[in-house]
Amino acid sequence: MRALVLALLPSLALAASPNSARRASSLLIPMDQASEATSVQMEGHMNEALANFSGFSVRKAEDLFGLPGDPTAQSALERARKGYSESAAAFDKKEYDDAESKVRATLKELQGAPAAMRGCSPLCESLALYAALLHLRGDVEEAKLVLIDLIAVSPTFELNPKRFSRDFIALRVQVATGRTSQLRGSATVKSRPAGARVYVDGDLVGHTPVTVPTLTVGKHLLRVERPGFRQYGQLMEVTPDDVEVSTELVPTAAYKAYDAQLDRVASEVSRAIPQANGASAMGKSLGLDRAMVGTVKTASSGEGSELILGYYDLRNGKKLAGRRMVLQGDEFGQLKSEMERIVNQLINVSEGGTEKVVRSSDPLDNRGGTEDWGAEDRGGRTRAQEKKKKPGDDPLEGVSGTEDW
Template identity: 20%
Template sequence: MDAALSGLLVGLLAAGPAFAQQPPLRLLPRALPAAAAPSLTVVVVPLDAAARTQVPRLTYLAEQAAAGTGRFEVVRLADALEADAARAREEKAAQAATAFAEGQKAYDELDTQKALQQFDAAVQAYEASDLSRHFTDMSRARVMKIASHVANGDNKAAAREISDVLARNPQAEFSPNYFPADERNLVEKTRKSVLAQADKTLEVKTQPVMAQVFLDGQFQGSSPVKLSGLSRADHFITLVAPGYAQEQQRVSGAEVAFTLQPTVHAPRLRELVERIEDGPESKGRDEALKALGTLAGTQQVLALLIRGTPGAGAQDAMVLRLETRDGHNLGYAAGPVTASGEAMEAGVQSLLANVLTGDAPRNGSKPVNHFSAGAPSANRRTAGYVLLATGAALLAGGIYFGLEASSKSDQFKETPQTSARGEALKSDGKTFALIADLGVLAGLASAGAGAWLAFSEGGGGGQKAAPASRPPEPPAEAAPTEAPAPAPEPGVAPPEKAVEPAPEKLSPKKRAEEERRAREEAAKQERQAREEATKQERRNREEAAKKEREREEAERREREDAERREREEAERRKRQEEEQRKREEAERRKREEERKKRPALDEDDLRNY
């Protein structure tokens, strides 16, 4: 019994420190994973050129808002469209986590050599993962690698690693559980030195599209961006753009340019985004979002449609959360937000919160949609107003020519039939009557088509829209006030007035042609900029290769000089040894000769002695 109790006591004493390192027990009930969180991807669609520069930042903002609710499994659209590469990066992160756990186990068992190897393997694996997500994990692995150096007594290696870690992550924590007071003092001294010398700048550019820029795991905005206040060390840059392969490099210098490579899904993504841009308040918008959700492989799509204006001012924003399966709008909000800055982010955050906090119920078993009921899209509305104005002008011209035809008829009745003027009045009356009929018919058709385009639903088949981001348009009867066309004064040439608004009828096609030319011009400029960036990058590589060759040549010369000095030193030592050997040999021979010269003692001498 005494032996059993003693063994139990020893076991408890040995297990006490291990239990102390375990996290405390959770006595509160935890939520059971009855149903997995729905997967969701985020897409931001700019509705004009002024909003395009805000897309990467707003995408990051929407992704963070969705992840912050804890209700969704947020799948980054760029990762969903590059599934194999994203899966490989996550596998590297999983390998790193396993190596870190093995290193922690070895460290706890006082096998610090094995712990050092495992932590170093974790750092290498994390560098090949997505550092926009796992940079903090990599820093933690490097801190534990430093702790292993300290435990092994390798203070020089620990000091180098401390400086390298703090140069990229000045907020890295060094726990007193692993670092003695002297090492923590060195950490704080190095941290202050790094922060005091943080005067480096770095400009990041990308082609052919803008991208989210992450520096050492921290989001820094959209490219091109110029970063300042950096430490004088190499930094990890991660670039994310939907439809393009993720770029991640360890960079130095003051400027770096990247050429992003499109993925196989890039054309399809561009096509769907253009469909949404063309009909942001139509049924086609939801169809395109459903196709986008299917392409990304997610159950829901969170879409942010935004229209900006140059400079300060208000812009329209629409947030929509849609179910990929049948297009049911789980959330919808719209409203004006400021064009830029913190106020814009606050306005967008408010709209996102309204859409992400709860799910809208269905209309029985039918999905609810928010198409444009009474608020057509901007292009549709503009074309409608043009046709309305044209119809009003044609109606006015028809009425005028009708009055002229009636006047010519009265004059013809009062004119003698044999008069030449009577024939002229008859001919003019018929012409004016024909023009009046054509003008009235064309005016009615144009006004009807314009009213349908300007004030019809536009998307068809959807539920009544929620409050739109813009105030409702005026009713149909107010439309003619935009382009009033009263009957002209007699004597004014009516044909010119009847065809005056005609060029506006082609404005949608003209606008599409102008947009196409603008896109081609922008693409041409982008190609030129890309070629220039490629040339500059090639020059930088050649310069770097030249410097590398010069450095290697200098190192080779230094090695040759060192080897020559070693050979000379070896020859000098060899000569000294040879001279020493010769001196010793000469002294030995001298002693032998002296011994031979001394007379030998015979027995009589010994007796006498």
């Protein structure tokens, strides 16, 4: 299955009514599995570049495809919340056997709830309650194991002194400063398709495939999400040994229908034809007016990515501008500036400007490194400033001094 990544582009070439903004987006279609995650990274950089433009309606991947939750996980979370409330009430009444029975059932429900969880509640509260019950009946070592999981999920979780005894709170401090709680492990998270966002204990840690180092041993909340696919989650057990989690994300029916159009669109982009009827049909199905459509794949040299982009008016399929280039990766953080320059160049070309000829795959070949400092038109601001200039204005206003280097 082909995956795609969305970044948003403005519609600038055609006039629009003062109160309307054109709906636009950019579609990067990975042509091999290795490019799935790279295309997501490009999307992020392009979105940042597009913040410089006005007059368009941003349509992110979430807007087009949504982030559907897991109904089963949501139901499990609702039952767990109810179960914790009942177990806490029994604990406060000192009905410890009933409280333990209920909190055990709650923890079992929570095993299937991580896809719907955005924080550690009610997991943290349930773990604390269960550990306290084990401590009360004298199972101190078992209580310590549960506290290790609690500390792993939320190191700063505070125990309520009105509910829990001083001895139990002291045990929690002892566990937190003990040798076991100082142990660390790593977790590698993969998904199909790649490029999904990964959250551990509520924090974004990267996109699949990603390795998260130095995690505290114990249980952690894992959530994986990608627009157009059902969210996935699990309670991940981290040990001193490396842990790997792999998941096949489930696409929605709407995404499947959309995915079926990508082969035709990718073919049009690769052949660089001036009229792309497939892209036009795709734009209509998504409710878009303009789009920058591209394919990305591993370069033939095995290093870097080959990117082909076309900027289209999706109402009629007309190609407004295009580029083909090889990007050398992001080892030194250069991908962000490369994507910003590409976005600006294509939009400028569609507006009647000129495009610089790149004769080499090396983006630095025949370049002094200062060409774009003052000359690059970010967000169309240079054109807007030029229109506002009047005879007699300061000729050096808005000039950086590097334009002619």
